[in-house]
Amino acid sequence: MRDDQKQATREKVLEAARDLFNETGYEETTIRAIAERAGVSVGSVFTTFASKAEVLSHVMDRRLGELYAEFDRVVPYLRGSTADRLCSIFAIHYEFETRRVKLFLAHIAASYSPSPDPGVTPYGRNERLTQMLREVLEEGVARGDVRPDLDPQLVIDLLKAAYAWNYRLAASRQASATELSATMDKQIQLIAEGWRPV
Template sequence: MGVRDDQKQATREKVLVAARDLFNDVGYEETTIRAIAERAGVSVGSVFTTFASKAEVLSHVMEHRLSDLYAEFDRVIPFLRGSTADRLCSIFAIHYEFETRRVKLFLAHIAASYSPSVDPSVTPYGRNERLTDMLRDVLDEGVRRGEVRADLDQQVVIDVLKAAYAWNYRIAANSGGQGDALVMSAAMDRQILSLAEGWRPR
């Protein structure tokens, strides 16, 4: 890369770090592009040269964070044990433990996903292909082990699991943005065990 490309990448990184911290500290709605630029030490024009909108900045912040999370999963997944339900519980417990480190940031991500004005450059919550693939792999393994019905509509189960995961963040929202990973994981465990009643072979 040339000097110009290096500078552009450096600006991008500064903007993402500044935005991540501001979204988590003061919230998505309260954070302005001007505030992000000031925190990053760059001009407002530089932010708009790199990103089309605040929503796109949030999308890239979350994408950057998820790369760290899934690097961890790449190490952990081969060691998951137990039933299909146990494995799913473990996957979501790891997600809660990770996201509650910056719970207001994740709440902003969920909220932005339901905005009617979400632009095409944004990857909203629920469109994470890595999570989808991971859940499908667990369900496929459950079918092979005889724990999950072969005729199960896996996409419906995956959608419900993602919805339940996001719904449990209401616990964090209702406590002023203080996320308790153990409480949310316990709620998710109960939901997964309930779903497991429906996917068992008949």
């Protein structure tokens, strides 16, 4: 019974935090506001999570679970060149994350905090995305449209950096998923010039 109550509190806190981070941003959201929205005490939040940053990390883990459930259905059907497949992967990410863009911006910002919280999984350490990008690049090598001597981790890091950097357009001028994808497509085409076989 006690475990059920603890799980129910956890669910309420994560839902409330997700909505507040998206509505008002990470910095402006307080633990007290999360507790009030969740209908629990501040103490209950702190017995479940060590910090606001840890709450954000758990919110993002849950969202990524939803996103990658979509990918499990879509990835087997991706077609075209390596660049085309990567463009599709990032377009799906932009479409998903711009539904709650302030939440994703909060995740990126918290990742670059000068005093990182040990309970936080920073942006860029998403193993599922890394694995997906690596597989696309390896398939490209097997098909012959990616050089076999390519350093895949270097390309993955570059792709992730471009992906995150493009969110500045969402933050500064409310760019849509379509605009972010169009920018990423151009960046991927430029990066692809470096992996084409000679």
